[in-house]
Amino acid sequence: MLSQRLFGFFALSLTLLIHSGAARAEPVVGQPAPTFSGAAAEGGTLNLADLRGKIVILEWTNHECPFVRKHYESGNIPKVQKQAASQGVVWLQVISSGPDKEGYVDAATAKKLNQERGATPANVVFDPSGTIGKLYAATNTPQLFIIDPKGVLLYKGGIDSIPSADQDDIASAENYISSALKELAAGKPISKSVTKPYGCTVKYAG
Amino acid sequence: MLIHHKFTHLALFFALTFASLQTLAEPGAEAGTEQVRASLIASAAAVHPGDEILIGVHQQIIPHWHTYWKNPGDSGLATKIQYQLPPGSSVAEIQWPTPSKIVLGPVVNYGYHDAVTLLSTLRVADDAELGSELPINAKVKWLVCELTCIPQQVELALRLPVVAKGVAVEPGSPLVEAAKASLPADLPWKATLDEDAARLVLRVRGDGLPATQNQAILFYPEQWGPISHGAEQTAKFSENAIELRLKPGDQPLEPGQTLNGVLAIGADGAARGYRVSAVWPGIVKPSASVPVAANLALPTALLLALAGGLVLNLMPCVFPVLSIKALAVLQQAGHHRWQTRLHGWAYAAGILVSFAGLAGLLMALKAGGASIGWGFQFQSPLFVLAVAYVMFAVGLSLSGVFTIGASVAGIGSGLAARSGYSGSFFTGALAAVVATPCTAPFMGAAIGFALSQPALVMLAVFLSLGAGLALPYWLLCHWPALQRRLPKPGLWMEHLKQGLAFPMYAAAAWLIWVLARQAGPAAVAGALGGCVAIGFAAWLYQISRYSSDGRRRLGGASAGLLLALAVGGGYFAVDTPALTSQTSNASDEHWQAYSPDELRRLRAEGKPVFVNLTADWCISCLVNEQVALSRDAVLSAFREAGVVYLKGDWTNRDPAIAGVLAEYGRSGVPLYLYFAPGAQTAAVLPQILTPDIVIDAVKGAAKL
Numbered sequence: 007m008l009s010q011r012l013f014g015f016f017a018l019s020l021t022l023l024i025h026s027g028a029a030r031a032e033p034v035v036g037q038p039a040p041t042f043s044g045a046a047a048e049g050g051t052l053n054l055a056d057l058r059g060k061i062v063i064l065e066w067t068n069h070e071c072p073f074v075r076k077h078y079e080s081g082n083i084p085k086v087q088k089q090a091a092s093q094g095v096v097w098l099q100v101i102s103s104g105p106d107k108e109g110y111v112d113a114a115t116a117k118k119l120n121q122e123r124g125a126t127p128a129n130v131v132f133d134p135s136g137t138i139g140k141l142y143a144a145t146n147t148p149q150l151f152i153i154d155p156k157g158v159l160l161y162k163g164g165i166d167s168i169p170s171a172d173q174d175d176i177a178s179a180e181n182y183i184s185s186a187l188k189e190l191a192a193g194k195p196i197s198k199s200v201t202k203p204y205g206c207t208v209k210y211a212g
Numbered sequence: 213m214l215i216h217h218k219f220t221h222l223a224l225f226f227a228l229t230f231a232s233l234q235t236l237a238e239p240g241a242e243a244g245t246e247q248v249r250a251s252l253i254a255s256a257a258a259v260h261p262g263d264e265i266l267i268g269v270h271q272q273i274i275p276h277w278h279t280y281w282k283n284p285g286d287s288g289l290a291t292k293i294q295y296q297l298p299p300g301s302s303v304a305e306i307q308w309p310t311p312s313k314i315v316l317g318p319v320v321n322y323g324y325h326d327a328v329t330l331l332s333t334l335r336v337a338d339d340a341e342l343g344s345e346l347p348i349n350a351k352v353k354w355l356v357c358e359l360t361c362i363p364q365q366v367e368l369a370l371r372l373p374v375v376a377k378g379v380a381v382e383p384g385s386p387l388v389e390a391a392k393a394s395l396p397a398d399l400p401w402k403a404t405l406d407e408d409a410a411r412l413v414l415r416v417r418g419d420g421l422p423a424t425q426n427q428a429i430l431f432y433p434e435q436w437g438p439i440s441h442g443a444e445q446t447a448k449f450s451e452n453a454i455e456l457r458l459k460p461g462d463q464p465l466e467p468g469q470t471l472n473g474v475l476a477i478g479a480d481g482a483a484r485g486y487r488v489s490a491v492w493p494g495i496v497k498p499s500a501s502v503p504v505a506a507n508l509a510l511p512t513a514l515l516l517a518l519a520g521g522l523v524l525n526l527m528p529c530v531f532p533v534l535s536i537k538a539l540a541v542l543q544q545a546g547h548h549r550w551q552t553r554l555h556g557w558a559y560a561a562g563i564l565v566s567f568a569g570l571a572g573l574l575m576a577l578k579a580g581g582a583s584i585g586w587g588f589q590f591q592s593p594l595f596v597l598a599v600a601y602v603m604f605a606v607g608l609s610l611s612g613v614f615t616i617g618a619s620v621a622g623i624g625s626g627l628a629a630r631s632g633y634s635g636s637f638f639t640g641a642l643a644a645v646v647a648t649p650c651t652a653p654f655m656g657a658a659i660g661f662a663l664s665q666p667a668l669v670m671l672a673v674f675l676s677l678g679a680g681l682a683l684p685y686w687l688l689c690h691w692p693a694l695q696r697r698l699p700k701p702g703l704w705m706e707h708l709k710q711g712l713a714f715p716m717y718a719a720a721a722w723l724i725w726v727l728a729r730q731a732g733p734a735a736v737a738g739a740l741g742g743c744v745a746i747g748f749a750a751w752l753y754q755i756s757r758y759s760s761d762g763r764r765r766l767g768g769a770s771a772g773l774l775l776a777l778a779v780g781g782g783y784f785a786v787d788t789p790a791l792t793s794q795t796s797n798a799s800d801e802h803w804q805a806y807s808p809d810e811l812r813r814l815r816a817e818g819k820p821v822f823v824n825l826t827a828d829w830c831i832s833c834l835v836n837e838q839v840a841l842s843r844d845a846v847l848s849a850f851r852e853a854g855v856v857y858l859k860g861d862w863t864n865r866d867p868a869i870a871g872v873l874a875e876y877g878r879s880g881v882p883l884y885l886y887f888a889p890g891a892q893t894a895a896v897l898p899q900i901l902t903p904d905i906v907i908d909a910v911k912g913a914a915k916l
Contacts, residue, residue, distance in 0.1 A: 037892050072355075072363050108360050136317070143442075145286035145319045156890040162462070169289055171355065171363035195816035200462045202436040206361045207287040210317040 032143045035199045039151065039159040040141040044100075047113040047130035052098070059155045061095040061190060063183065065127070066102060066139065066208060068109025068147040069119050072171045073205035077148060078123045080173040083165065086183050087126050093191055099130045102139030104211020109147065110134065136210040146205040150183055152196070161186050163201030239349070243366035247277045247356045252348065252368035253329070253385035260377045261340040267303065268331035269293055269352050269368065270387050271324070277358045278323040281311035283434055285321035285441045289355040289363070291330060296349040300337025306330045309394035310476050310485030311432055316359075320441040322432055325481065329391030336374070345371040396474045396485030405471060405490040411457040412439070412465075414490060416475065421452055427478050431456055431488070434472040437463030438492075465492040467867070510669060514676040521680020556689025558633040560682035562640020567678035570644070571671045593731040593786045596829065597739055599645065600723035601778065604743050605750065606642075607716030610709055613747065614754035643681060726828045729863050731786050738785020742778035749774035802847055806860030808868055815887055820855045820910070823885040823894070825869055827862040832899060833882040840901035849907045886910065 033039055039054075046052035054062065065083070067074050077083040090097045101116070103109035111119065116130045133139055142151060142162075152161035161182070168179035186196045242251040248271050255266040271279055271291070280288040295303040309328060314321040340346060348370045355363050375381060401418030414431060429447040433439040443459035456475075465471060471490050476483035608614060720743070728736045749771035756767020804810065806823060814821045824841060826833035840846060841857075850857055862869045862881050873883055876896060884897035886909045895909055 070360065072361060140318055143318070145442075154890075158890070158892050170353075171289070172353075193817055195812045203287070204284075204289060205287055207316050207319045207321070207357070209359065210319075212317065 033141075033151070033159050033162060035159050035162060037159060038157050039153040041157070042131075042138045042141055044131040044133050044138055045113075046132070047116045049113075052129055052131050054153075055157070057096055058157055061093075061155060061160075062153040063090055063095055063097045064142070064151040064153070065097065065099050066142075066144045066147050066149040067099045068101065068103055068206060068209060069111070069123075070108045071147045071206035074147050076171050076173050077165055077176070078125060080176050081124065082176050082181070083148070084124045084126065086181060086187070089184060089187055091126060091128070093187060095187065095190075096129075097127045099125075099127045100133055100138060100144070101130065102133040102136050102144060103209040104136060105134050107209035107211060108206075109209055134211060136208075136212075139208050139210060144208050146203040147208055148205050149203040149208075152183070152186055152190075160190075161196050161199050161201075162203075163198075164203040164205075167201070169202070169204035239367040239369040241368060241370050243368055245356070245362075245364045245366070247274050247362065248272065248279065248354065248364060250352055250366050250368060252350050252370045253387050254334070254348070254370060254372060255388040256372070256384045257382035258373040258375050258379075259336045259340070259346055259381070260375060260379070261336055261342070262338045262377075263336040265334050265336070265384075266331050266388050266392075267295075267334045267348060267370070268329050268388060268391060269350060270327065270329045270385075270391075271354070272327050273325060273356065275326070277356050278312075278314055278321070278325050279328065279354045279356050281322040281324070281432070282306070282308045283322055283432070283436055284355075285314070285323075286319045288321050288323065288357060288361070291352065291354040293330060293332070294351040294353075295332070295334075296351075297334075298337065298340075298347065300339060301346065302335050304333040304335075306332050307395055309391065310396050310474055310483055312481045313430060313432075318442055321357075322441075329387055329394070331388065331391050331395070340374045342374055342376050344374050346374055347371055394485075396476075396487045399475070399486040399488050403475075403488045403490040405465075405492050408457070410460070412460055412471070412492070414456045414458060414471070414475075414488070415453060416456075416488070417453045419452055421454060422477055422484070428476075428480060428483070429454060429456060430476045430480070430483070431458060432474045432476060432485075433458075433461075434474070437461050438465045438469075438471055439473075467492060510672070513673050517673045517676035518680040518683075521677040522683060524677075524681050525684050552689045554633055555636040556686040558636035559640040559643075559689075560679070560686050562637035562642075563644045563678045563682040564640075564675055565637075566641045566644035567674045567681075568671060571674035575667050575670060593727055593735060594783065596723050596727050596730065597735070597742070597782045597786050600720045600727065600739060601742060601746060601782070602642075603716050603720040603723065605746055607713040607720065608747060608750045610713035610716060612710060614750040614757075640682065644678060722831075723829075726863065727786065729828045735782075735786040738782045741785075742782040745774045745778035745781070749778070802842075802850070803857040803859040806858040806869070808872070811858060811887075814856050814858075818889045820853055820889045821858060821885075821887040822850065822855050822906075822910070823858045823860065823872075823883075823887070825860040825862060825872065825881050825883040825885075827881045829863060830881045836882060836884075836899075836901040840903050840906050843903045846903050846906050849910050853910045855910055 041054045043051050043053040043055075069075070069078070074083075087097050099116075099120075101109060101111065103111075113130070113132070116132075119125075120127060120130070131138065138144075146164070148165045150161065150163065150165060151159060154160050163182060165183060166176065166179035166181045168175040182198055182201050185198070189196050241253075242249065244250065250272075251270045253268055253270055256263070259265060269291075273279060280290050282290050284290050291306075293306060297303060308330065309324070311322040311324060314323050314325075334348070336346060350368045351365065352368060353363070353365045355361055399416070401416050401421060404415050404417075406413050406415070429445070431439070431445060433441070438461055440459040440461040446457045448455040448457075469492055471488070471492060473488055474485045475488045476485050478484050724736055724739045724743075727739055752767045752774070753771040756764050756771075758764075759767070803824070806825070811821060811823065824833075824837070826837065828834070849855075860866070860869045860872070862873075869881075873879060873881070876883060876885070876894075882899050884899070884901065884906075885894035886897060887894045897905060897909055
């Protein structure tokens with residue numbers, strides 16, 4: 007009896023030891039995605055926590071970046087956005103360009119740009135201070151994150167498998183987001199959950 | 213809007229005109245953009261058939277702008293060169309000069325400022341026609357960035373006359389020679405990788421390392437993934453060694469994978485580069501998600517190890533040995549106090565030496581790059597067989613089939629132990645050996661910590677563990693009050709001794725069962741035959757022991773022969789590859805076989821999952837399964853909550869399971885994990901289970 011209690015005590019201590027000190031800085035696939043709120047193009051403040059229950063895609067963007075232009079002008083990202091919307095996935099563009107930096111836009115311009123490019127994100131989040139970008143350790147435009155309905159990060163990485171600025175490469179590249187959406191729709195886990203992002207540097211303020 | 217459109221059309225017009233002009237004009241050896249002037253250069257002004265020369269693209273970049281290295285870092289794009297050559301001639305890959313680090317806020321890039329030459333080896337066709345010109349065409353694509361980035365592309369061409377062998381040729385561009393000096397050199401020292409507190413530690417050792425004390429040191433990883441580009445790299449110097457701590461990146465190295473890159477020593481931009489390749493042994497995977505054992509402080513680990521060793525005494529595998537030893541103390545009750553104490557020390561020494569040996573073995577295996585865990589030696593069927601034989605022989609001795617003279621320093625003498633400190637020593641050693649499969653609470657974390665540490669720390673943890681194991685008997689030997697309370701020796705002791713043979717037989721039987729699972733029926737036949745031979749040998753030895761010299765020699769020789777037969781037969785039976793029946797009828801059970809894919813799939817479906825990592829040679833695992841995991845109450849709780857029960861068998865080596873254990877800071881089984889629906893992290897259950905612990909875990913989590 008005593009030994010059993012002893013075991014219990016030891017085991018408990020061990021468990022406590024294992025669970026302490028779990029704080030982390032960067033988002034990790036399989037861990038809760040950092041929550042944030044920011045001004046949105048559709049007015050008001052968008053709070054990520056309010057989107058619980060839905061799959062959310064965050065797309066870091068900068069409309070002047072040649073890599074972003076590659077995927078918008080070719081219609082590649084707009085197509086994936088429509089695929090996402092048809093699955094009820096909330097697609098958010100995030101703009102972390104600082105004021106007077108490349109890609110910095112106001113809400114009206116952001117909406118107009120998307121209209122011109124045939125892009126249909128659910129919303130655009132403005133992050134001129136770079137807080138959200140640094141929370142996600144976003145380095146590239148485009149760079150994407152997928153968050154599950156419980157707020158867990160499912161994917162972080164690039165848009166596709168061929169890092170280039172050439173539209174011609176899109177056809178032969180694997181679109182990681184499109185593949186991930188298909189797997190999610192089929193109830194499967196995302197097979198490539200961490201990929202190498204490529205593109206322009208996020209134009210943080212300062 | 214109208215203006216905007218007009219402008220677009222105008223731009224389009226110019227672009228088209230420019231493009232058509234470019235296609236009309238033959239590309240030259242030089243071409244430029246606003247930011248970069250590129251030229252195609254060669255190391256020779258002419259070539260002979262079959263020559264190997266260097267060719268390359270030289271980029272002259274305007275101030276503040278940069279192009280990128282092979283691994284551009286967090287963003288950007290490496291320069292690409294597509295060479296076109298006549299058939300028979302070929303160009304190898306680009307030899308990249310040592311890059312510079314380019315920091316843009318939180319983003320770190322690797323690239324080149326001002327100027328860079330990207331060389332490649334060109335092999336001229338053996339049948340290149342003399343008197344003709346070798347046409348070299350290159351399509352060069354790069355990304356040039358300051359704050360904004362511009363993808364650019366130029367086409368370059370160079371014609372080199374083909375001259376007969378023996379004809380002297382003029383050297384080509386002087387830029388080639390200059391570029392060769394900027395290439396990283398082969399590392400003339402030894403580079404190794406290990407891990408410390410969730411950092412990869414790259415060590416470079418050797419004579420003649422440059423005086424690095426006040427120099428900048430930077431490691432440029434060749435691939436994206438293994439190393440975080442943005443994290444600070446801290447360097448430590450000592451005589452003839454550099455130690456660089458690197459943070460693992462988004463795709464950390466798997467055990468056995470190689471980290472390639474360039475170690476740059478010296479000021480950025482003027483650094484001397486060295487090509488580095490180091491294999492990641494990966495005993496404990498640097499886990500991003502679960503910071504565990506690696507974060508234990510050394511004193512905590514020592515304390516945990518000591519407690520773990522203490523608890524080991526209560527484990528079914530050690531207890532029989534301990535009781536035999538206690539029996540010996542009873543027999544020594546009449547001895548001098550110092551004699552008893554010396555036995556306590558000898559026993560402790562036996563344990564400590566064994567644990568030191570085990571630590572040494574682990575260190576050697578770790579150095580060899582093997583992925584191993586606690587209790588690993590029981591994954592070797594030969595080791596299991598050997599321990600089974602020893603257990604059986606000890607049982608025979610206890611039963612009185614044979615006794616070994618006090619002069620023979622052996623395990624048996626220690627167990628029979630009327631005198632002989634060596635006997636106490638070897639009993640200690642035996643206790644240490646049989647203790648290893650019982651991963652008691654505390655030990656997991658302590659050993660997980662130890663495995664990830666430098667040799668000395670690892671040794672300290674193991675010795676602390678051994679001290680814990682030795683402590684109870686040592687105390688018994690040193691606490692006269694305790695000794696006085698011990699009952700008087702008598703006939704009952706002989707009966708007790710004979711009775712204690714049965715746990716030994718049981719242990720042997722269990723080990724042979726383990727063997728059956730590991731190596732199949734043939735191994736069992738071999739082991740059982742071996743046991744019969746050992747029994748026969750023991751009997752022959754005993755009956756001939758007090759006979760005449762000749763008969764004694766004959767008896768001894770026959771016994772030896774039989775023992776050799778047992779060992780050899782067992783060896784061959786075990787070593788023969790067997791049909792494993794692991795996959796048997798798992799579907800009939802209430803559990804499914806564990807696989808990482810299955811776990812991922814179930815978790816993605818949002819199903820609650822209970823994972824049990826176990827091994828047949830792990831007694832606590834088997835006990836837990838009997839007292840907790842196969843209880844009806846537990847199984848119905850699983851059914852109610854829709855829990856899928858996955859069982860991972862570590863009886864034989866399995867890197868997938870070793871990986872999971874490492875991820876949770878363990879190096880041995882059991883490990884019980886409960887993944888609540890949709891939870892990101894598993895609840896880690898204690899290593900000793902009761903039905904209530906399991907039911908609470910499932911129900912408690914189900915409420916979330």
